[in-house]
Amino acid sequence: MRKSWDNSGAAGAVPRHAEALKPVPACLSIANIKIAPATVLAPMAGVTDTVFRRFIRNLGGCGLIMTEFTSADGVLRKKDEKAKRYLHFYEDEHPISAQLFGSNPQVMAEAARMVEGLGFDLVDLNLGCPAKKVVKCNGGSGLLRDLPAIGRIFEAVRAAVKVPFTVKFRAGWNDDEIVCVELARMAESCGLAAVALHARTREQGYSGNARWEWIAAIKDAVKIPVIGNGDIRTPQDACAMAAQTGCDAVMIGRTAPSNPWIFRQIQQYCAGMETSASPNTYDEPSEADRYQMIRTYFQMLIEEELPDAVGKMKQFASWFTHGVPGGAGLRKAIYESKSAVEILGRVEEFFEARLCEAGALVREG
Secondary structure, three states, X not given: OOOOOOOOOOOOOOOOOOOOOOOOOOOEEEOOEEEOOOEEEOOOOOOOOHHHHHHHHHHOOOOEEEOOOEXXXXXXXXXXXXXXXXXXXXXXXXXXXXXXXXXXXXXXXXXXXXXHHHOXXXXXXXXXXXXXXXXXXXXXXXXHHOHHHHHHHHHHHHHHOOOOEEEEEEOEOOOOOEOHHHHHHHHHHOOOOEEEEEOOOOOOOOOOOOXXXXXXXXXXXXXXXXXXXXXXOOHHHHHHHHHHHOOOEEEEOOHXXXXXXXXXXXXXXXXXXXXXXXXXXXXXXXXXXXHHHHHHHHXXXXXXXXXXXXXXXXXXXXXXXXXXXXXXXXHHHHHHOOOHHHHHHHHHHHHHHHHHHHHHHHHHO
């Protein structure tokens, strides 16, 4: 199962870390909120619900987590259960940012007030989503062609809340309409606390390479923190982005579902660079680790009683079992299962058999 934002070029991607590397900053302050380490889980529709966020948080190494992008209109509609679900979080998720999208300044401001009242540490504006149904409503990256409208949203939301207000955006609509530097400067002048750039255009979607030089250009243009996003698949990539752009933090999206250890690996890799005790090393998960990870995540989904738990299990199975010998058979068994408990049973049967077989081979050896 492939999400629309899967990175089709990941398998044969050209390394982005041929040049000198630099550790990702150990911490970042966004106004009065300290982010340590300076790594951010990107907001992803259908992925970053409370279960996945807590799951990432418990694995370690992630400084800031973000909600799925949520409609400001939906937040204001009291009967919008989807928006309520998107904005549900637990105390152990702090620091956490709520990401909103919309085009009406007054609606955005009122939704931001409600988000602040719910206890979120930050509120973020989505100007990056390339989905047609969002863009046609002048939301997400659709607003990139109307900077004055963005300015009005910036001013309305900034006046409405006391928590730090940030924005995540793309470089522009296409290569002929690059607005990222101008947009970052406008955000700074309107009092936003930080900016995050996904270094692709709306026209690119998730194809091709992210243009990290745009992140560097923004870093040169503003004094507020700049968060870089795009094509971070390994700890080396994260350190290459830090070196090549000077960004204050890195944001990771599509890699996280397939390798939820990525944040901890970055932290380990950077610690090795700082101490020279064990440079260029980080833990690679064993099959037992992967089994424990899948079982933990699926059990969390069941305990949370999400209405779409079965669908999420099937969705995540393709990512979590990537590279596991015999994983295709497990995925088939999961897709054919009818309930969350049955899916968890299939996972346990598969991995218990594999681990028992591996133990027998070790004893024989």
